[in-house]
Amino acid sequence: MIGRRGFLTQAALAAAFPLFTLQTSPFREIRRGVGIFVGPGGAIGWLSVRGEALVVDSQFPATARGVLDELTRRSKIGSKIERLVLINSHHHADHTAGNGVFRPVARQIVQHERCADAHRRMVAAASPPLDTAMADTTFTDRWSTDIGDERVTAMFHGSAHTGGDAIVIFERANVIHLGDLVFNGVPPFVDRASGASIRSWIAVLETILRDHADAAFIFGHGARDAVTGARADVARFRDYLSAALEHVQRGIAAGRSEAEIVALNALPGFAEYGDVVKNYPSAFPQFSLAHVLTAAYQELTTA
Numbered sequence: 001m002i003g004r005r006g007f008l009t010q011a012a013l014a015a016a017f018p019l020f021t022l023q024t025s026p027f028r029e030i031r032r033g034v035g036i037f038v039g040p041g042g043a044i045g046w047l048s049v050r051g052e053a054l055v056v057d058s059q060f061p062a063t064a065r066g067v068l069d070e071l072t073r074r075s076k077i078g079s080k081i082e083r084l085v086l087i088n089s090h091h092h093a094d095h096t097a098g099n100g101v102f103r104p105v106a107r108q109i110v111q112h113e114r115c116a117d118a119h120r121r122m123v124a125a126a127s128p129p130l131d132t133a134m135a136d137t138t139f140t141d142r143w144s145t146d147i148g149d150e151r152v153t154a155m156f157h158g159s160a161h162t163g164g165d166a167i168v169i170f171e172r173a174n175v176i177h178l179g180d181l182v183f184n185g186v187p188p189f190v191d192r193a194s195g196a197s198i199r200s201w202i203a204v205l206e207t208i209l210r211d212h213a214d215a216a217f218i219f220g221h222g223a224r225d226a227v228t229g230a231r232a233d234v235a236r237f238r239d240y241l242s243a244a245l246e247h248v249q250r251g252i253a254a255g256r257s258e259a260e261i262v263a264l265n266a267l268p269g270f271a272e273y274g275d276v277v278k279n280y281p282s283a284f285p286q287f288s289l290a291h292v293l294t295a296a297y298q299e300l301t302t303a
């Protein structure tokens with residue numbers, strides 16, 4: 001799924017995300033009108049109130065259409081939502097390829113400024129062309145809006161899975177969409193070409209755990225579609241990243257080669273991350289412990 005230019009192409013992603021059987025309804029509310037849609041690609045977060053809606057990420061056109069139709073039905077004002085806002089957590093195509101479906105009804109499409117840059121580069125390099133819609137609103141540190149009686153804030157805490165990951169906080173519901181800052185029980189994709197940093201990623205998760213200890217979290221991806229969770233799940237993923245980084249640091253200090261360091265079957269203590277095909281049959285067979293360790297090695301050995 002990593003194209004020759006290092007980008008995730010829409011065609012490659014569509015092939016990598018076949019529709020799969022869900023254990024529960026793909027469209028479900030968490031609390032206070034905030035919910036998720038689980039499908040191929042990153043989990044979509046949504047807020048639905050009378051006449052208005054806010055969406056976090058857009059997956060692919062077919063599922064974006066289904067989410068828009070369902071939010072329109074829930075808005076209870078007829079065939080069109082009065083005000084809809086779309087926020088992209090980051091630029092990857094499994095989170096933005098459905099943007100074009102929302103464009104005709106979206107009052108705003110919001111991205112962090114580094115996400116917008118990466119999205120533009122991805123679209124410019126894509127072959128075949130990507131049918132997506134770009135941001136019309138960007139932010140540096142934070143951006144907020146009110147939807148009904150809910151306050152929604154997008155925040156940037158630093159490089160992590162990419163160089164431009166935003167989290168989206170539904171403040172009164174106390175629900176936070178973390179985008180791909182957590183792969184729940186799955187080895188993550190570390191997009192160094194787009195500015196990812198495992199060290200910074202760990203620090204970002206520390207900040208989130210400090211500031212939002214009692215929130216309900218939405219994750220972009222999870223083993224067996226476990227894309228919601230709590231503080232313990234975020235901490236567990238932080239510990240996985242830390243263990244991977246420490247393994248590589250110890251290997252470098254001991255004078256071992258990159259090939260020796262990344263040749264590890266499982267991180268001790270993290271057995272549930274060990275078998276990506278078992279944990280996440282729908283996608284990401286190439287996102288393995290070896291990928292994470294290679295990214296950590298490059299990060300630790302590149303100035």
Ligand SMILES: [Zn+2]
Nearest residue numbers: 090092161180
């Ligand atoms: Zn991603």
